[in-house]
Amino acid sequence: MKFMLAVLALTLAGAAASGAGELPVAPNGIACLTDYRAWEAVAPSWRDDRGQIRVILGNPTAMKALRSGTRPFPDGSTFAKLAWSAKKHPKFPLATVPDAFAQVEFMVKDGEKFKPTGGWGFARFVGQELKPYGKDASFVLECFGCHTPVKDNDFVFTHLATIP
Template identity: 60%
Template sequence: MRKKLLACVVALSVAGSVTAADRPIAPNGIALYPDYMSWKVVAPSYREDKGQIRIITGNEIAVAALKAGTKPLPDGTVLAKVAWKAEKHPSFPVATEPGDFVQVEFMVKDAKKYKDTGGWGFARFVGNNLQPYGKDKSFVAECFGCHTPVAANDYLFTKIVKTP
């Protein structure tokens, strides 16, 4: 019985593991980071023009650098921006809550690899099937163009939220 249970646990863990080959990959080669929701929350945000509630999470490198005020952020920094449609709470209409999942976007810091886009690689995965965004790697021009107004802040709109 113990051997069967162990074999079942091993089979389930292997079946449930996510390898790079199993993850969606953006046209520029950035693969989805499957653990982005287990990273620390850096900040919430609301995008009025899109009607989206968002949270920004960061890997350990990102969070440590943001807390320390390090600029530019070091290579290895990865930030995820997770977006849901904003919906009124059905029992309390003055409250807004996340509805349907919209997308997750990543910013990956590698100053040499992404030197043409301020040291940042960009990726977006849309919908519940996490469809990679963009027909080819030129989609990053759209991402980078949006971030150029905040070039002085290492191309980041986000700052880590402060709490007591």
């Protein structure tokens, strides 16, 4: 099962790959990362209000902290959340599958640099063109506002999906 989740995440992440060229940069200076395509799957999720299938990936630092229960997460921990609109599978309508790529979001831990937002930097890149989200750096207040209910988990919603 773990292998299948990782294969699904990497397959779906590959579908979101953009063409060559300069990486887009969010208004707060966080560039769209590319190495997330090789990260491990943390868990899938579903967002009711957006009708999106999401897969959360973690870099090696984040995965080590998740597995050991280390909180707060150490600097360098980074999560990527990939999102797709959803549709019914045409040959098996009981199944919901990814449709159009919606966005990739990042949480980057740097306790000093991102102190006002709990030590986390946030970035979102929308659509196939990976357009940076937000008119200016204040967009992070929107992200951080959503994450405050999970302050006790260092502002991270996702836990490792349990697998045998």
